[in-house]
Amino acid sequence: MITAIVLIKTAADRLTEAAQEIADLDGVDEVYSCAGDVDLIALLRVSRHDELADIVPARINKVDGVLDTDTHIAFRSYSRKDTEATFSLGLDEG
16 A cells, blocks of 8 residues: 655635535545645555546646645554554553
8 A cells, every 4th residue: 555645735615615626525534724835735545656647636726725735655664553562561560
């Protein structure tokens, strides 16, 4: 599974509509509105890289109100849960 993070700038008057349209696209797992340099962050999960070429330039960039996108492909995932499992010795505290 390939995960991509897409940072999206939108027109202020289309933010909510654009977010919902993007969230409804196949391959888009989640969309977050946020503060900062971008308006939306979309998490994409696809099985092949060429699917990203279909989703980002062909569909997300064509959503009314989308002004700019910046796509980042994830190489590896880290989380607290993964870290704790890696260092766990399986001993009960007591």
